[in-house]
Amino acid sequence: MKRQSRFIVSVLAFGYAFLYVPLALVVVYSFNDSRIATVWGGFSTRWYGELLRNEQILDAAFLSLRIALTSATIATIFGTMAGIALARFRRFKGRTLFSGMITSPMVMPEVITGLSLLLLFVSLQQLTGWPAQRGFGTITIAHTTFAMAYVAIIVQSRLMSMDESLEEAAMDLGGHPLRVMFDITLPLIAPAMIAGWLLAFTLSLDDLVIASFVSGPGSNTLPMYIFSKVKLGVSPDINALATLIILFVSSGVLLSWLVARRRT
Amino acid sequence: MWKKVLIAAPYLWLLLFFLAPFAIVLKISLAEPVFGQPPYSQAMSLDNFAFLFSDKLYAVTYLRSVFMAACATLLCLALGFPMAYGIARSSRATRSLLLMLIILPFWISFLLRVYAWMGLMNNYGTINSLLLWAGIIDQPIQLMYTDFAVFVGLVYSYLPFMILPLYASLERMDLDLVEAAQDLGASRSRAFWDVTWPLARPGVIAGCLLVFIPAIGEYVIPYLLGGPESLLIGRVLFDEFFVNRDWPLASAVAIVLLLLLVVPIVLLQRYQARDQESTA
Numbered sequence A: 001m002k003r004q005s006r007f008i009v010s011v012l013a014f015g016y017a018f019l020y021v022p023l024a025l026v027v028v029y030s031f032n033d034s035r036i037a038t039v040w041g042g043f044s045t046r047w048y049g050e051l052l053r054n055e056q057i058l059d060a061a062f063l064s065l066r067i068a069l070t071s072a073t074i075a076t077i078f079g080t081m082a083g084i085a086l087a088r089f090r091r092f093k094g095r096t097l098f099s100g101m102i103t104s105p106m107v108m109p110e111v112i113t114g115l116s117l118l119l120l121f122v123s124l125q126q127l128t129g130w131p132a133q134r135g136f137g138t139i140t141i142a143h144t145t146f147a148m149a150y151v152a153i154i155v156q157s158r159l160m161s162m163d164e165s166l167e168e169a170a171m172d173l174g175g176h177p178l179r180v181m182f183d184i185t186l187p188l189i190a191p192a193m194i195a196g197w198l199l200a201f202t203l204s205l206d207d208l209v210i211a212s213f214v215s216g217p218g219s220n221t222l223p224m225y226i227f228s229k230v231k232l233g234v235s236p237d238i239n240a241l242a243t244l245i246i247l248f249v250s251s252g253v254l255l256s257w258l259v260a261r262r263r264t
Numbered sequence B: 001m002w003k004k005v006l007i008a009a010p011y012l013w014l015l016l017f018f019l020a021p022f023a024i025v026l027k028i029s030l031a032e033p034v035f036g037q038p039p040y041s042q043a044m045s046l047d048n049f050a051f052l053f054s055d056k057l058y059a060v061t062y063l064r065s066v067f068m069a070a071c072a073t074l075l076c077l078a079l080g081f082p083m084a085y086g087i088a089r090s091s092r093a094t095r096s097l098l099l100m101l102i103i104l105p106f107w108i109s110f111l112l113r114v115y116a117w118m119g120l121m122n123n124y125g126t127i128n129s130l131l132l133w134a135g136i137i138d139q140p141i142q143l144m145y146t147d148f149a150v151f152v153g154l155v156y157s158y159l160p161f162m163i164l165p166l167y168a169s170l171e172r173m174d175l176d177l178v179e180a181a182q183d184l185g186a187s188r189s190r191a192f193w194d195v196t197w198p199l200a201r202p203g204v205i206a207g208c209l210l211v212f213i214p215a216i217g218e219y220v221i222p223y224l225l226g227g228p229e230s231l232l233i234g235r236v237l238f239d240e241f242f243v244n245r246d247w248p249l250a251s252a253v254a255i256v257l258l259l260l261l262v263v264p265i266v267l268l269q270r271y272q273a274r275d276q277e278s279t280a
Helices: A006-029 A047-054 A055-089 A096-107 A110-128 A135-158 A165-172 A175-205 A210-212 A221-228 A236-263 B001-027 B047-054 B056-089 B093-105 B110-121 B126-133 B148-171 B175-183 B188-216 B220-225 B232-243 B249-279
Strands: none
Touching: A006 A165, A006 A236, A006 B056, A006 B110, A006 B148, A006 B249, A047 A055, A047 A135, A047 A236, A055 A096, A055 A135, A055 A221, A055 B001, A055 B056, A096 A135, A096 B001, A096 B188, A096 B249, A110 A135, A110 A210, A110 B001, A110 B047, A110 B232, A110 B249, A135 A175, A165 A175, A175 A221, A175 B001, A175 B110, A210 A221, A221 A236, A236 B093, A236 B110, A236 B126, B001 B047, B001 B249, B047 B056, B047 B249, B056 B148, B056 B232, B056 B249, B093 B148, B110 B126, B110 B148, B110 B220, B148 B188, B148 B220, B175 B188, B188 B249, B220 B232
16 A cells, blocks of 8 residues: 555545534534633533423424434335336336436435425315325425435445346245245345435435425424524524534444444 | 336326426416415416526526536535545545545534534634634634635535545546556656546546535525525525515526536436446
């Protein structure tokens, strides 16, 4: 292994500092006693206490979690089906449109996705009376739609890198296609499905713009609540909330990285 | 039978919740705004599009959005390329750690990552405090609510999208090729531009598209970090819809934005399809 040039090492150092210093500062300031969030007023955990007493935040967080759990699960089911279809069936009617619809939601600007889904819900309501009100259901549908694309891509690339011969052998031995699917294909792609579910869950928790379009009065998700607060500037209880999220996510990612490294 | 179900279920879902909505946006973009619920008429005309093209504000905003997104893409490339190169060239153990650290921010709320910069860049924020303390400036400089802040936010949020595809193509590259070129007398820059760059090009294209496409329609970053005069098209669409409640015009703005993005989105899909085939 050749030594890296000094230029590369310094760009790497700068790049990682750029990515992580802002997050580290949020963590530090969350323990700041001062109400003016960027002036240091001594160590304190008071903002964590205020956070836990803030019912609006807790309600919003609970709604977001419910949406994320539901939409990630539906997205994993449909996304897996789509991934298998794309990887295993080379030719079927409308395949090009299908694969286009799978990849487009991932890059579509959120304002367009949000606007178009809201207009769909409004038109459906006029025609059929459903959805009577917008909130949990409509946000869940919206999140499922863009998240299933990610699941499909992950499952598809896992299947593409895998040998088809196992499935073929099971079929040759007389296994019913459904049986082969549940006994062979699904166990093999389970890691991809789990990864897809986690990604879908995170994307749902993360989304602000699409949820703002398709939610109705009275249903605020956590990002919507955070946005309405930080619009007005830096706020100490949001620092505390951000710290909790940063610490939770980082320890999760770090842990799974360590586990994966030990295995290889 | 089961094969049909496997295809039909996700297919129908996407037709209903992804494709059909665009048809509705198109239809409403041809309507007129009226008072009432829903606030648009059944009329059909191209008035909204005529208005978009006649009012300078919109043309300027589209151009500004494309320009800002293009600059942010180039900045991401300038920072991301040497980083991806460094990661691909490091030892196996460090490489996996460095990659994990690139992916980790993905899992942390996008909104909170943008928010983190508000504390850094405001007039009494960390950067100004440090510069004041060091005596480099004697009064706070305006960082927040400027285009500079928007660029920082865009590069910060989208950098991982640039690094990952770059890394993927640099990692696949055969290092011996560069050494061979240098052994044969090519200068380092010649070897870079004639060997490394062409081999990295698929990653460069994918990374640039993955940054450029979402950056054009970005709403949160310009809203939180940009000034009131730095209008970008994502925010214009949002305001047209929520503040002015002009649904037809908002739809027309969305359709034009979509038309702008058709070429880059198709390019990205073709690239990804080719990439899937080459790895399979």
